[in-house]
Amino acid sequence: MAAVNGGGPAGGQVASQPGRGRGRVSFVGAGPGAVDLITVRGAAVIGAADIVIWASSLVQPGVLDYARPAAEVIDSAALPLEGVAAVYRRAAEGGLRVARVHSGDPALWGAVQEQMEICDRLGVDYDIVPGVSSFTALAAAIGRELTVPEIAQSVILTRLGGGKTPMPPGEQVRDLARHGTTMALFLSAARSGQLREELLAGGYPPATPCVIAYQVSWPDELIVHATVDTLADSVREHRLWKHTLILVGPALAAGGRRSHLYHPGHFHTFRRAEAVSRTALRNADRALAAAGGTQAAPGPPTRAPSPAGRGGEVGEVGGEVGGVLALVAVTTAGRAAAGELARRWPAARLYPGRAGEALAAAVADGVAGVVCFLATGATVRLLDGLLRGKDRDPGVVCVDEGRRFAVALCGGHGGGANRLAEQVADVLGATPVITTASEAAGTAALDGFGADLGFTVDGDSQLAAVGAALLSGRPVDLHADAVWPLPALPPSVRPQPPLPAVDDAVAVDDAVAARIHITDRLLPAPAAGEVPRVVYRPPSLVVGVGASRGAPAEEIDALIDAALAGAGLSPAAVSHLASVTVKADEPGLLAVAARRGWPLVVHPPRELAAVAVPHPSPVVAAAVGTPSVAEAASLLSRPAPPAHRLSGPPAQHEAAAGTGAAPGARLVVGKQVSAHATVAVARHRPRGRLAVVGLGPGDRSLLTAWARAELRRAGTVVGLDQYVASVADLLPTGVRVLASGLGDEQARARAAVERARAGHAVALLGSGDAGVYAMGSPALDLADGSFDVVAVPGVTAALAAAALLGAPLGHDHALISLSDLHTAWERILGRVRAVAAADLVVAFYNPRSRSRRHQLPDALGALAEHRPATVPVGLVTDAFRGGQRVVVTTLGALTGGGPGGPREAERLLDSVGMTTTVVVGSSRTRLRAGLVVTPRDYRWS
Numbered sequence: 001m002a003a004v005n006g007g008g009p010a011g012g013q014v015a016s017q018p019g020r021g022r023g024r025v026s027f028v029g030a031g032p033g034a035v036d037l038i039t040v041r042g043a044a045v046i047g048a049a050d051i052v053i054w055a056s057s058l059v060q061p062g063v064l065d066y067a068r069p070a071a072e073v074i075d076s077a078a079l080p081l082e083g084v085a086a087v088y089r090r091a092a093e094g095g096l097r098v099a100r101v102h103s104g105d106p107a108l109w110g111a112v113q114e115q116m117e118i119c120d121r122l123g124v125d126y127d128i129v130p131g132v133s134s135f136t137a138l139a140a141a142i143g144r145e146l147t148v149p150e151i152a153q154s155v156i157l158t159r160l161g162g163g164k165t166p167m168p169p170g171e172q173v174r175d176l177a178r179h180g181t182t183m184a185l186f187l188s189a190a191r192s193g194q195l196r197e198e199l200l201a202g203g204y205p206p207a208t209p210c211v212i213a214y215q216v217s218w219p220d221e222l223i224v225h226a227t228v229d230t231l232a233d234s235v236r237e238h239r240l241w242k243h244t245l246i247l248v249g250p251a252l253a254a255g256g257r258r259s260h261l262y263h264p265g266h267f268h269t270f271r272r273a274e275a276v277s278r279t280a281l282r283n284a285d286r287a288l289a290a291a292g293g294t295q296a297a298p299g300p301p302t303r304a305p306s307p308a309g310r311g312g313e314v315g316e317v318g319g320e321v322g323g324v325l326a327l328v329a330v331t332t333a334g335r336a337a338a339g340e341l342a343r344r345w346p347a348a349r350l351y352p353g354r355a356g357e358a359l360a361a362a363v364a365d366g367v368a369g370v371v372c373f374l375a376t377g378a379t380v381r382l383l384d385g386l387l388r389g390k391d392r393d394p395g396v397v398c399v400d401e402g403r404r405f406a407v408a409l410c411g412g413h414g415g416g417a418n419r420l421a422e423q424v425a426d427v428l429g430a431t432p433v434i435t436t437a438s439e440a441a442g443t444a445a446l447d448g449f450g451a452d453l454g455f456t457v458d459g460d461s462q463l464a465a466v467g468a469a470l471l472s473g474r475p476v477d478l479h480a481d482a483v484w485p486l487p488a489l490p491p492s493v494r495p496q497p498p499l500p501a502v503d504d505a506v507a508v509d510d511a512v513a514a515r516i517h518i519t520d521r522l523l524p525a526p527a528a529g530e531v532p533r534v535v536y537r538p539p540s541l542v543v544g545v546g547a548s549r550g551a552p553a554e555e556i557d558a559l560i561d562a563a564l565a566g567a568g569l570s571p572a573a574v575s576h577l578a579s580v581t582v583k584a585d586e587p588g589l590l591a592v593a594a595r596r597g598w599p600l601v602v603h604p605p606r607e608l609a610a611v612a613v614p615h616p617s618p619v620v621a622a623a624v625g626t627p628s629v630a631e632a633a634s635l636l637s638r639p640a641p642p643a644h645r646l647s648g649p650p651a652q653h654e655a656a657a658g659t660g661a662a663p664g665a666r667l668v669v670g671k672q673v674s675a676h677a678t679v680a681v682a683r684h685r686p687r688g689r690l691a692v693v694g695l696g697p698g699d700r701s702l703l704t705a706w707a708r709a710e711l712r713r714a715g716t717v718v719g720l721d722q723y724v725a726s727v728a729d730l731l732p733t734g735v736r737v738l739a740s741g742l743g744d745e746q747a748r749a750r751a752a753v754e755r756a757r758a759g760h761a762v763a764l765l766g767s768g769d770a771g772v773y774a775m776g777s778p779a780l781d782l783a784d785g786s787f788d789v790v791a792v793p794g795v796t797a798a799l800a801a802a803a804l805l806g807a808p809l810g811h812d813h814a815l816i817s818l819s820d821l822h823t824a825w826e827r828i829l830g831r832v833r834a835v836a837a838a839d840l841v842v843a844f845y846n847p848r849s850r851s852r853r854h855q856l857p858d859a860l861g862a863l864a865e866h867r868p869a870t871v872p873v874g875l876v877t878d879a880f881r882g883g884q885r886v887v888v889t890t891l892g893a894l895t896g897g898g899p900g901g902p903r904e905a906e907r908l909l910d911s912v913g914m915t916t917t918v919v920v921g922s923s924r925t926r927l928r929a930g931l932v933v934t935p936r937d938y939r940w941s
Contacts, residue, residue, distance in 0.1 A: 029131015177202020326362030334373030483759030520573030544634030694794020719765030806931030
């Protein structure tokens with residue numbers, strides 16, 4: 001029924017209300033454009049109106065055919081709100097009926113709220129007649145359901161921020177995109193480049209399908225299928241900016257799972273379930289939950305995780321928990337602790353019922369992890385019969401009643417229990433208890449080795465036997481095709497050349513206890529009596545595919561298999577499929593991607609055309625705008641980089657942009673041709689990884705969990721000798737350490753960058769925050785794009801000093817280093833004078849040394865020219881370290897104007913050294929109960 005202000009009778013009849021003025025305004029939704037998509041009620045209201053207001057820029061003229069010949073028709077396209085209000089005033093005075101016709105549905109971006117408020121002020125009755133929105137009309141036009149079972153059960157209607165009306169907090173596109181469901185984006189095509197970046201930043205994979213529609217259901221309707229990655233290019237190609245709607249989400253390409261609604265095994269009020277079908281449906285649900293809880297869309301799926309990869313579903317140390325986390329608690333204290341985890345992690349939920357029932361239900365649901373607030377013995381007994389294998393079970397953590405310990409009970413590596421125990425301990429203030437052998441020995445766990453890089457493990461690998469050889473210190477040979485940015489392995493692991501190809505014999509070395517292989521090549525089967533081995537498959541291969549429209553999936557599959565087998569390459573080492581943008585919606589290609597678990601990444605023709613290939617084709621160039629698809633796409637499309645963070649959301653992969661093949665890419669299988677498809681395979685050189693790690697001010701409790709994880713993950717550690725020594729106990733066994741003394745900053749930066757360029761995983765250490773007067777700047781100044789970079793923030797000296805002093809940085813402030821070893825003193829003093837004139841709080845780094853004596857007095861003197869002598873000053877030496885010293889004094893005392901005169905000033909200045917942070921307040925800074933406070937000067941009410 002139509003919505004009526006103040007309420008209305010059933011059946012949708014419009015009622016006059018006592019005390020209201022004469023006249024009525026009906027806000028009518030005309031639908032998306034087609035005249036016959038207006039509702040019956042909407043057409044009737046227009047037909048009964050004395051005045052029809054419509055916008056010729058938004059509504060089809062044919063809608064006016066429903067109006068009476070005698071009706072007054074007003075085009076509002078050029079009218080401001082005041083002009084429309086004048087018509088409503090006439091309706092009030094003359095008792096007229098007005099049909100205010102809006103495109104789509106008036107409730108969506110119709111600006112009807114302000115019009116209804118005008119009606120309220122004029123005493124005019126009003127009602128709303130809903131209309132068909134363009135987003136549902138577009139779904140009908142492309143033949144897609146927007147809420148596909150197990151794919152997307154929500155639809156988000158929004159627009160891109162930054163336009164005429166600001167978006168409320170939390171409603172930016174990147175915030176809403178994190179849900180990964182169907183989105184309908186209105187009023188956004190004019191800034192399609194920004195929209196693409198927002199969608200990618202929110203988490204949509206580049207190959208996520210999207211539909212761009214101009215003038216839905218109008219005679220000049222245009223519908224374009226694209227991907228998130230090609231969205232901006234497609235919009236520009238078709239010159240779309242007004243009247244354009246964009247749908248995004250996996251449901252646009254998904255067949256989906258059969259819904260429960262019409263399944264014979266589903267029952268409701270009007271239908272009984274068939275017993276056999278009911279059992280089959282329940283078993284299917286459990287199997288789906290055990291496989292990961294959701295059904296993957298046909299394209300583009302993510303890379304299939306290795307058995308060790310499930311740990312990532314639980315999240316990393318210090319980050320959010322991913323996947324459903326089951327909480328099992330039966331006591332009051334346990335439920336209270338579970339409540340804390342649930343408040344911290346929205347994905348966590350308390351399973352009801354008795355402990356055994358709750359635990360069984362959680363395992364059957366295929367949750368990512370379980371936290372039991374029970375004794376370990378009780379949990380072990382309850383798990384009897386529920387566990388299926390370390391590669392399938394969730395990680396289980398037990399927390400005692402007193403919250404003292406978080407014990408990783410089972411699934412330490414594969415199920416992520418070790419990480420989960422650390423996360424739980426962090427939230428509850430407990431101590432994590434981890435007993436897996438690799439953690440106890442400080443070595444990398446083989447079942448998770450390289451998982452964050454996308455490594456998978458061959459099914460016949462002997463993880464336990466090779467792991468035992470590692471832990472016992474026996475010789476283990478490492479055969480890798482390339483240098484990968486991996487964590488350190490024990491010194492007993494000996495790098496060796498790659499083994500020969502599949503058909504060649506392998507020499508036997510009696511001194512070797514085990515072998516580790518990192519290769520995309522097929523290896524010969526182990527000979528009788530050969531030592532145990534583990535074979536890792538890195539994501540080093542990209543398969544480029546060209547296909548005719550309608551190419552059968554079976555033909556593409558067979559061609560890929562033949563290409564890989566002919567070159568002796570393993571399908572498990574394929575990172576993804578690559579093609580041209582026009583193939584983003586090719587059914588056969590999407591089916592192959594879904595079946596194999598390979599994402600599909602597409603590139604615009606102009607980028608593919610810039611890649612030099614051995615077999616260009618003028619026929620292909622004429623058809624799609626590039627002389628090569630398969631070869632060029634395989635060379636251009638670099639494998640997705642690993643997540644840059646070990647906590648928080650992973651970085652999203654974007655298809656490579658620019659010109660030419662990706663650096664280090666080499667064609668290993670030239671173009672292979674079948675009746676309807678072409679295939680080529682390229683091998684891509686792995687990129688090194690440089691982590692610039694801030695260690696904080698010194699106290700171990702202020703070292704972040706993310707920094708600890710990066711130290712464990714490093715293969716090489718570079719840093720000042722004293723910083724390396726401070727974290728030596730956290731470094732993995734076998735890590736390569738490059739330590740040097742003061743003054744060698746440039747040499748350390750070069751060493752770290754050279755190792756990263758060579759493909760290694762490098763951690764470059766800095767005190768405080770490595771990006772503040774530390775190693776971040778000299779190292780990243782050498783970056784050339786050939787390796788990945790991650791910066792791990794730390795607690796910088798200014799923040800540590802401020803915490804000890806009170807709140808001196810509560811308002812605007814500046815950080816200035818007084819070291820003139822590499823910067824002219826006059827430049828530094830000029831900055832100090834600017835800060836003094838701006839009346840900012842300032843924290844001085846490197847204030848004084850044996851050879852630099854005048855800089856701090858000169859800087860303080862410059863500040864004293866602009867602020868009172870009573871301004872508080874904090875001198876904090878060795879913050880949060882042994883020998884910590886905190887002195888609160890005044891600017892006058894430090895410049896000789898205090899009661900102690902110059903002698904007191906000299907004594908205070910002599911206490912300042914290179915490990916001191918000097919915090920000078922602004923004219924508004926004051927002392928409160930011995931604490932230094934700079935007020936925010938906000939009006940709180």
